[in-house]
Amino acid sequence: MADQVQLFGVWGSFFGRRVEVALRLKGVQFEYVEEDLYNKSPSLLKYNPVHKKIPQRGPPDTRGDNMLHNGNPLAESLVILEYIDETWKHNPIFPKDPYERARARFWAKFIDEKLWPVVRKALGSKEEKEQREAIGETHEHLETLESELKEKKFFGGESWGYLDIAAMVIIWLGIAQEALGVEFIPKEKFPRLHKWQQRLVEDAVFKECVPPREKLGAFFKARFGSSAASK
Amino acid sequence: MADQVQLFGVWGSFFGRRVEVALRLKGVQFEYVEEDLYNKSPSLLKYNPVHKKIPQRGPPDTRGDNMLHNGNPLAESLVILEYIDETWKHNPIFPKDPYERARARFWAKFIDEKLWPVVRKALGSKEEKEQREAIGETHEHLETLESELKEKKFFGGESWGYLDIAAMVIIWLGIAQEALGVEFIPKEKFPRLHKWQQRLVEDAVFKECVPPREKLGAFFKARFGSSAASK
Structure with missing residues (x-):
């Protein structure tokens, strides 16, 4: 039986896009x-087995990173990336060496638990002072x-992998900078990350997964x- | 060369104890x-390569879950558990099946990101209303x-594994309940978790890792x- 895979995403969220990148790399x-996170229809709630079987997380927790594989619901993009790499073993996204794997996992956690919360704050804050502080913290983490x-091409070395996928949010930051005219990730300050994200968006797989x-x-x-971000 | 392993822990913190359990199980x-998280000596900061090589996290982020293996610093207990299981492969703590592994990782994340923050709040809150709400949320997550x-004996099935180690905080909750006289995890409400933690504390490995x-x-x-917890 062919694998039945459904990805429940939100087009603008990098969480679901991480899963998409891994699925496309594996050719799944x-x-x-x-x-629609803010207007969940009763039928979505009823027929989405993810919401029935795992603790339902309302916005902003439900981030569009749920997957269904042959009837088995999965949630949390970082967990799903591990699952995908263990289930379809070709084109591995993890390094082989346990210590390199641990480093990649550590930094992915850092991105989700340290970087992402201050980015959210920097984006959404209504108060200028709070916003300035959040941008400062964003810069520190970057x-x-x-x-x-x-000097590596990718976090994964010569080719991209798990941590590059986890770090996709940095591409989002660049787009937000252009759109809102705020220096989230100034090129002069972050030359390596700038080149890195340039390499990623030119990659055949990523190109399909980053929204226009x-x-x-x-x-x-x-x-x-x-x-305050756009003032 | 024999492995050189140092665990930097805090005796009362379950984060470092998780690492200890895994090391003892593997016989490492x-x-x-x-x-001493709140009084880091200059020499600790200087000679602890973990603090030099990875972003230093001050309290309450530095939770006593750092490890040094043959000169390589590691941080974050859940990441270290994966590393230990990949480095010393006997007595595996993870299930074999990728979907079971994903479930275990999902629930461990749930414990650290959902349960632990409300437990902290329930323990430390000075306001009775806030504290009551935090206990309510703790119960929901439990x-x-x-x-x-x-009806399983352990989260890992017939024997304990990764998720049981991650869930150790529940033992801490039981001890806090006794000491502070607050119903964090009433027996009548959580009969299965109660039996589960009883099995764990009687286990030869856990017995050595749970503080008196x-x-x-x-x-x-x-x-x-x-x-407010103790009023």
């Missing part, structure tokens, strides 16, 4: 289902990642245009 | 170094875990005795 056929990247810059930019303007 | 020899445990109940209880009293 999947059906994409767009979720500096840490810039120095982890070193204009569309995502327009979304950022509509959603965050009135926040 | 290690040196235990007690960290109900979810109780129904995930089902009186000592941990006294710590809870000293630290949280003046909070």
Whole structure:
């Protein structure tokens, strides 16, 4: 029986896009289902086995990173990336060496637990002071990642892998910078990350998974245009 | 060359104890170094390569779950558990099946990102209303875990594994309940979790890694005795 894979995503969210990148790299056929997080229809709730079988997480927790594989619901993009790599073993996204794997996992956690919360704050804050502080913290975390990247082409080395996928949010930051005119990730300050994201968006797989810059930019303007970020 | 392993822990923190459980299960020899999180000595900062090589996290982020293996620093107990299982492959702590592995990882994340923050709040809150709400949320999350445990002996099935180690905090909750006289995890409400933690504390490996109940209880009293929890 062929694998039945459904990805429940939100087009503008990098969480679901991470899963998409891994599925495309592995050549796994999947059906994409767009979720409307803020207006969940009763039928979505009823027929989406993810919401029935795992603790339902309302926005902003439900981030569009749920997957269904042969009837088995999965949630949390970082967990799903591990699952995909263990289930379809060709084109591995993890390094082989346990220590390198641990480093990749550590930095992916860092991105989700340290970087992402301050990025959210920097994007959505209504108060200028709070917003300035959040941008400052964003820069601090990006500096840490810039120095982890070193002179490598990708976090994964010569080719991209798990941590590059986890770090996709940095591409989003660049798009938000263009759209809102705010220096989230200034090129002069983060030359390595800038080149890195350039390599990623030119990659055949990533190209299909990053939303069109204009569309995502327009979304950022509509959603965050009135926040302190754009003043 | 024999493996050189150092565990930098805090005696009362379950984060470092998770690592200890895995090391003992694997029979890995290690040196235990007690960290004083709130009074880091200059020499600790200087000679602890973990703090030099990975972004330093001050309290409450530095949770006593750092390890050094043959000169390689590691941080974050859940990441270290994966590393230990990949480095010393006997007595595996993860299930074999990728879907079971994904479930275990999902619930471990749930414990750290959902359960632990409300437990912290329930323990430390100075306001009665806030504290009551935090206890309510703690119960909700414990109900979810109780129904995930089902009728199994351990989360890992017939024997304990990764998720049981991650869920150790529940033992801490039971000790806090005794010490502070607050119903964090009432027996009648959580019969399965109660039996589960009883099995764990009687286990030869866990017995060595859970601090003496009186000592941990006294710590809870000293630290949280003046909070709303104990009124």
